[in-house]
Amino acid sequence: MSFLSEEEVASFRSSGQFDEEWYVEQYPDVKLVGMDPARHFLWVGAKLGRRPSAAAAAAPANDRDGRDAVQADLAPTKRRKRHVRTTIQKIQAASETRSALKVLTPELRSKIYESGFFDEQYYENAHGDMISDRNDLLADYIRASKSDPGRDPGPLFSTRYYLDTHEDVRNIHPFVHYVQYGMHEGRAAFSPEKVNAFLEGAGDVELDSLLDIVPRGRPINVLYWGEGNFFFADVAQYLEQLLTEQGYQVTVRTDLSESAHDVLNIVVAPHEFCALGPGRHWTADQYADAVYVNTEQWQTSWFALSLKYLRRTHRGVLDLNPSSAQGLVKLGMRTAFLPLLPLPGSCFDFSEKQPLSRHVTWHKFVEPLCYPDRLEERPYDVLCCGVLNDRRAKGLAAMAPVLARHRCFIHVPRFNRPIKPGEPDVLSAEDFAQIARNSKIMLNIHQGESHYIEWQRAFLVGMMQGVIVVSEPCYPNRYVQPGVHYVETSLERMGSVITELLTTKAGKKKMAEIHANIMDLRDRIRRGERFL
């Protein structure tokens, strides 16, 4: 009851919808309680099904709008009643909003706004008519989403997805849980559908330049966690080479025992270095002064964990994926694309012919790799490499009749168990690239509903090896385009596109064109093009 303000009670009293005298006479207990009758009605009377006036009582209690047509003579009464009901609903909603306000302490509010996940404009646009408290949209969201998990606070956090994914989140509002705990625990909070919509809409966003984000004149530490994913060590070394080439003074390190003020730290994969590695002991100033390299896809818990570090930097973020970089800019962060390119001599330069690892040739029947100059002479027609899940399995099964006609290298282990590098079913990037250089077509089937172009796979091991990547539609980016650098098609049509490319004159011509384009791009990179 204390949540109803004097103004609300007064406004109801003077609305013409409440007959105080009639109400007190009708419900004698109101007098006994000693409460203001209008306040009583709003607090409990309406919930008990009591009427605010004789006129309202004259209308049937359970009428429905649909009956209006056949009971036209009662219409004025009903309209009045509906009006009363709407007013009551509004006031009750306001009262619940106040209960939401109780949860929303000033500390929590500032945490939420700091998180950036509550976007007033988004909320207003998405839920327009349903909003009952426009003065406090956050409270309105917290209140309304309790009974309607379809309401989201912004373009990324999904209330329903969070509830569905984390079964332990029950006695606390999911969004409050995320901001207070989930975000720091690295819990997945963005549904693939929302990520998809968000990044799809980021195609026109202008990116910052790496050269702007990484200022000149200061020595640079490129940091990664020594006990983590070995890929991040490669990224760190690559970044060292790229920056050194651009005239920076760079050292790669896995510790930070003697951090100096004049050194700029670039952290590769903050979800490892800062969350698990030496970065755990950093000060707020150190977090703010570092540049971060995001390596993770948005729908993963790793990304969620990274995000809290990405938000802290005053300098900016580098992202291995162009679409992800655009998304971060859209979230308000200075972000540049860090393109992994086949820099000569770098760990991503697979131009040297190397025999395949022994475990590959031992366990698998492999064609002799002959590295022909001409695309059509490559021994493999189709290469497909990725971790199998149900989506990919069904997609591949659907195109099996086509694949069965061609010489394929299909490496799709179903890793539903922990995997260590060196296991017979793990194909190294080097081996993958050697096979790509001996393949005509490489398939890119998305793992889920997110439409990332998987840069390492599709660009580095794919296009840069001269193989024609046939991919499901990807978010657009300005570096490689469908029809020019690769072929885009739906998963349903992939089989017939393969047939067309491999067996028709027009298809072979298309492959030759794309092959020439990607070889040209590779040559430009060799000559110094860096996408910066």
Next chain:
Amino acid sequence: MIVQDTETLFDHGSSWSDVCVVVPLYNYEKYIRQTLLSLVAQDLAEVSLVVVDDCSKDNSPVVVEDWLKSHMDRFGKAMLVRNVKNAGLSITRNTGISIAQSRYLFFLDADNLIYPRCLSRHLEAVQRNAGAQGAYSLLEIFDADRGIMGTEVFHRGRFKHGNHIDAMALIRRDFLLKMEGYHNIQFGWEDFDLWLRMCEAGEFLVQIPEILGRYRVHQQSMLRTTTNVGKNHIALRENITSLHPWLQLD
């Protein structure tokens, strides 16, 4: 190797080719014609065939005999035999192994299918990988379910997580004889048991990274999976781990 006495229902030709397809048959009159037709379409020129009927209660052997009469020319050697009494899958396959005189045997169940390049690619794989006792490919799952299987390579560590390789494989016959064929394992998993014994002998199959066969999943087996397989599954696991103690199944 335990085999069953048989009677010969059909016998054509005299020259065993390098590859013989061994088809154990039991109550699959509905599917067997389509299965055999997928052999006709093979791009491997010379193929032999042995069908071993395990006393089907339906018309399976008649269907095969009729089919063979009109398609025998495709095979240098083709035989249809019938076990004198029902013997189960392992012994039926062993009977096929003992009858077929080819150097390499390809096991094809009577409800599965193979793509036209299947046998030639298997032969190539096994001829070019001298260390391997046989070869298998990825399989397309079809009919009541859809997917891909056989996606991981043959290695000891992987088998600890269960069997991932179907019996549809090409294997050297002399090796099978040395291994005494398939052992009769209660409730099935005789192929898994063979792979495990191969691991123990330090042998392996090479994986062909192509989709060359089609593995049928029946509506009934889908239903069974969710209902009464549980008890058998526990018994199977206990049985297989007692036979191969190094295998600590997850």
